[in-house]
Structure formats: structure tokens, C-alpha cells
Amino acid sequence: MREYSFKAFVSGTEEQYVSWKKTERGEVTVLTPVAFPNTLISLAYMDTEPLAERIQQLIDELQLLARTQDEKQKEKIDDLLLRFPSYSAYFLQLSADFRDRVYHALQFNHYEEDQLQIEYLRGIPDTLKRMQAQIIDLFANVLDMDSEDHRSVSEKLIAYYKRTDADAFQFCPQLTNFELISAEGEEFFADVLKPTSVYDIIDFHLRECIKREVKVRRCKNCGRYFAVTGRSTTEYCNRPYDNKGRTCKEVGAIAQWTRSKKDDDVFNDYRREYKKRFARMKAGKLDGDEFYAWSKAAREVKAACEAGEITPDKFRAWLDVT
Numbered sequence: 001m002r003e004y005s006f007k008a009f010v011s012g013t014e015e016q017y018v019s020w021k022k023t024e025r026g027e028v029t030v031l032t033p034v035a036f037p038n039t040l041i042s043l044a045y046m047d048t049e050p051l052a053e054r055i056q057q058l059i060d061e062l063q064l065l066a067r068t069q070d071e072k073q074k075e076k077i078d079d080l081l082l083r084f085p086s087y088s089a090y091f092l093q094l095s096a097d098f099r100d101r102v103y104h105a106l107q108f109n110h111y112e113e114d115q116l117q118i119e120y121l122r123g124i125p126d127t128l129k130r131m132q133a134q135i136i137d138l139f140a141n142v143l144d145m146d147s148e149d150h151r152s153v154s155e156k157l158i159a160y161y162k163r164t165d166a167d168a169f170q171f172c173p174q175l176t177n178f179e180l181i182s183a184e185g186e187e188f189f190a191d192v193l194k195p196t197s198v199y200d201i202i203d204f205h206l207r208e209c210i211k212r213e214v215k216v217r218r219c220k221n222c223g224r225y226f227a228v229t230g231r232s233t234t235e236y237c238n239r240p241y242d243n244k245g246r247t248c249k250e251v252g253a254i255a256q257w258t259r260s261k262k263d264d265d266v267f268n269d270y271r272r273e274y275k276k277r278f279a280r281m282k283a284g285k286l287d288g289d290e291f292y293a294w295s296k297a298a299r300e301v302k303a304a305c306e307a308g309e310i311t312p313d314k315f316r317a318w319l320d321v322t
């Protein structure tokens with residue numbers, strides 16, 4: 001039935017997706033690579049409620065198509081399907097698959113359940129919620145680099161599945177090929193997945209995390225897991241944290257700097273005097289040029305103090321007389 005193909009594979013540190021659609025030109029789309037395993041981790045914390053609403057909209061339109069067999073429904077359904085990848089790259093396969101299903105339904109007048117897969121769509125939100133909990137639990141028990149359990153990943157994985165059994169993520173058979181890949185002037189072989197559902201890609205990437213022994217850690221700012229791919233001392237993730245667009249890493253660096261200055265008497269003396277003069281300038285009691293000239297001089301004297309050229313007492317005395 002398929003007039004398209006969809007492939008997923010991991011190349012080095014990147015996860016990649018390639019889709020192909022049968023047309024007169026045989027259209028191939030190579031999607032922008034994403035750092036592995038960012039899509040899996042993002043999915044683990046994704047809010048499924050907006051997705052559930054979008055899926056219900058799709059179900060309604062598919063059922064209307066089955067009842068009316070009106071070709072005008074295809075445009076509405078295509079529009080909905082094109083929005084699914086915005087939730088996760090994993091839904092690229094669903095988008096391609098259901099566009100193909102709708103095309104065949106209209107072409108061959110087949111609107112049965114196995115064609116439109118309404119029940120599969122209905123089950124996605126609840127299944128994803130269960131998988132989210134399982135992914136995070138597996139991270140915590142097997143891949144968390146800060147765990148007090150110092151056994152190997154293989155040993156922890158065996159112990160985890162013996163302990164949790166049916167409650168753990170259930171890996172399923174995968175349709176994969178070992179293929180020669182040509183991308184950006186490079187050629188290499190990789191295990192290539194041909195997924196039939198969004199669950200296949202989740203399964204594929206989670207087992208890849210285990211095979212690669214990916215290290216994960218809970219961010220000290222937001223508390224969510226992230227992959228530690230650079231320095232092992234990294235404590236903060238790069239997720240957006242606040243409405244100012246700052247990431248956890250940026251907010252964490254500010255907090256760390258603030259903590260480091262807490263017992264810094266030289267900095268605190270400078271900061272106290274700076275705030276006092278700044279308040280006077282804002283109130284119109286101190287000329288702006290005078291304030292900025294003082295601020296420049298104060299930073300220079302503070303730097304001299306931090307370099308050991310003058311004592312903290314002399315710096316404090318300078319602040320008192322300027």
C-alpha cells in the first residue's frame with residue numbers, strides 16, 4: 001500500500017530522519033540532524049494535553065472523511081498532519097503515514113478501520129504518558145551518572161528489569177537494515193530503522209541510549225534529565241527556563257556566581273556603595289556623569305584589591321571618602 005518510506009538512524013552524535021514519497025520526481029526529504037538523544041529526552045517531559053487535543057481533531061476529520069468520502073477533507077487533514085512534527089520529530093512518521101493512508105482511502109474507496117487506524121490514534125496520548133514515566137525511570141535506574149549504584153550499565157539494566165518486570169519499558173522487535181548512508185559528502189554504514197509507528201522510534205532511540213551507555217544527569221536548576229555529552233562536570237541543561245529566554249545553564253551560572261559572592265566582603269562593599277549611589281542618581285540627587293565616572297574608578301580600585309595590590313581595609317576607606 002505504501003507510497004512513501006521513512007527512515008531513522010543515528011550517525012555519530014546526531015539522530016537523522018529521511019522521508020521519501022513516490023511522485024513523478026520521487027521526492028526525498030532529508031531533515032536537519034538533531035543532537036542525539038535530545039528528541040527522546042524532550043519527549044519524556046512533553047506536555048501531552050495539546051497533542052491529545054490535536055489527535056482528537058484529526059480523528060474527527062478522519063471520521064468525517066469516512067462518512068462523507070468528500071475529497072475536500074483531504075486538505076483539512078493534510079493541514080492537521082503537517083502540524084504534528086512541531087510536537088516532536090517522532091511524529092514526522094505519523095504525518096507521512098496518515099497522509100499516505102488518506103490518499104489511498106480516496107483513491108481506492110477504502111475507509112475501513114485498518115486503513116484509517118482510529119484506535120491507534122486514540123491510544124497515543126495515554127501510551128505516551130506511560131512511556132514517559134518508563135523512560136525517566138530507566139534513566140534514573142540505569143543511565144544516571146550520579147547514581148550511587150556503581151555497577152556497569154549492563155548490570156544495572158539486568159537488575160532493573162528483574163526488579164520491575166512488566167512495569168518497565170517493553171522493547172519490541174524492530175524492522176532495521178544495516179545500510180550504506182551517503183550524507184553531506186560522507187559515506188558510512190548504520191543501523192537504519194523503518195518505523196511503522198511513533199513507538200518504534202522511541203524504542204529504537206532508547207535501546208541506542210543503552211547500547212551507547214549515554215550518560216544523563218538531572219539539571220540542578222529544573223530537575224529534569226539531560227544528556228551529558230561534553231564535560232562531565234556540567235550541572236545545568238540548555239532548556240529555556242524563563243520568559244526572558246534564559247536557559248537553565250544561564251540561570252544556573254548567575255546563581256552560582258551569586259553564591260560565590262555571598263561571602264566576598266570586597267564585592268559586597270562595592271555592591272552596597274554602588275546601589276546607594278545608583279539610587280541617588282535615579283532620584284536626581286547625583287549627576288549621571290559623576291556616577292559613571294565613580295563606577296569606573298571603583299571597579300579599578302576593586303580589581304587592585306582583588307589582585308592583592310591594596311588591602312580590603314584600604315578599599316573600604318577609599319569607598320568612604322569618594
